[in-house]
Amino acid sequence: xxxxxxxPMNRSKSSTKAGAGRPHEVxxxxxxxxxxxxxxxxxxxxxxxxxxxxxxxxxxxxxxxGASGGELPGWRCIDVFAGTGALGFEAASRGAAEVLxxxxxAALLQQMKATRDKLQADAVQVxxxxxxxxxxxxxxxxxxxxxxxxPFEQAALYERALKAAxxxxxxxxxxxxxxxxxxxxxxxxPYGLAVFRHLKAGxxxxxxxxxxxxxx
Numbered sequence: 562x563x564x565x566x567x568x569p570m571n572r573s574k575s576s577t578k579a580g581a582g583r584p585h586e587v588x589x590x591x592x593x594x595x596x597x598x599x600x601x602x603x604x605x606x607x608x609x610x611x612x613x614x615x616x617x618x619x620x621x622x623x624x625x626x627g628a629s630g631g632e633l634p635g636w637r638c639i640d641v642f643a644g645t646g647a648l649g650f651e652a653a654s655r656g657a658a659e660v661l662x663x664x665x666x667a668a669l670l671q672q673m674k675a676t677r678d679k680l681q682a683d684a685v686q687v688x689x690x691x692x693x694x695x696x697x698x699x700x701x702x703x704x705x706x707x708x709x710x711x712p713f714e715q716a717a718l719y720e721r722a723l724k725a726a727x728x729x730x731x732x733x734x735x736x737x738x739x740x741x742x743x744x745x746x747x748x749x750x751p752y753g754l755a756v757f758r759h760l761k762a763g764x765x766x767x768x769x770x771x772x773x774x775x776x777x
Contacts, residue, residue, distance in 0.1 A: 587647045590616050591623075591631045592654030594680055601645050602668055609645045610710060610739065614762050618737060619651055621758050621769050622706060625735065632656040636705040639663070639729075641692035641722055646673040646685075648708045648737070653684045657705075660685045663692030693722045699729040710739040723752045727772075736770040744768055 587609050589597045601609055610618075623631040633652055637659040640649040646669075649662035662685060664670050670689045677685045688695055696707065707726045711718040719740070726736045736754060738744060743766045746755045758769035 587615075587645060588612055589647075589651055589654050591619060591651070592656065594650070594654040594682075597650075597654075597680065599645055599647055599650065599676055600672060602672055604666060604669060607644050607669070608710075608712075609647055610767075611762070614760070614765070614767055615647065615651055617760055618648075618767065618769070619655065622652075622735065623655070625733075628656075633705075634658075637703060638706040638708065639692075639696060639699070639704050640708040640710075641696055641726075642709065642711045642718075643673065643687075643692065644669060644710070646676060646687070648710070649685060650676060650680070650682065652706065653680075653682050658684060661688060661695065662686070663688050663690065663695050665690060665692075693718065693725055696722065696725040696729055699725075701728055702731050702734075704729050705731055705734045707734070707736045709736060713741040723749070723754065727752045727754055730772070732772065734771075736768075738768040738770055740766050740768070742766060744770075746773070 586598045586600050589595060590612060622633060626633050628634050632655050634656045636657040638652040638657050639661040641663055643649055643662040643664040646662045649660045653660045662673055670687060673687045677687055707730060709722050711722060730736060741764055749755055753772055754770040755773040756768055757771040760767045
């Protein structure tokens with residue numbers, strides 16, 4: 562398992578006052594829309610994945626894709642708790658063929674639709690509602706990458722989302738999991754997943770999960 566530790570950063574919702582220290586925008590890091598800035602609405606609990614964490618994540622994904630220039634050609638990706646949609650739009654910018662971003666907040670939903678229209682991001686589908694329910698309705702083994710970044714204080718969301726992700730993931734696909742604590746292989750074993758990459762950035766633990774290699 563590879564591990565990376567980034568510098569100090571505190572993104573815990575419970576320790577962040579409304580509007581305090583929250584970025585007003587994030588940027589797309591690579592691909593066709595590189596350097597495009599995405600607005601971050603002032604919504605309670607909104608916790609966008611920082612640029613430097615996304616950069617590391619998409620370097621990992623590009624390495625798995627085996628394409629030049631950090632691309633994800635032909636990939637199918639779903640952002641289950643989209644918020645700003647930064648993870649989904651980053652994937653689409655890098656050539657993903659199908660991107661589904663899910664969000665329940667109406668204001669955030671409209672913001673993502675405006676971004677999609679501005680970028681003419683035809684590969685991006687924006688859906689309102691329970692993202693885990695959309696994941697549960699997915700065809701088996703459909704997604705190359707599943708992004709899970711639920712509210713940290715809603716621990717029950719992790720179990721349901723991971724169970725749905727394991728069923729909808731391609732055999733060689735990956736799940737990105739963001740949490741306020743490290744997840745171990747033992748904890749992930751009931752879902753048929755294991756830690757492939759991990760980084761810690763301040764209070765945040767970011768994991769890339771895969772199905773474990775068969776025992777030899």
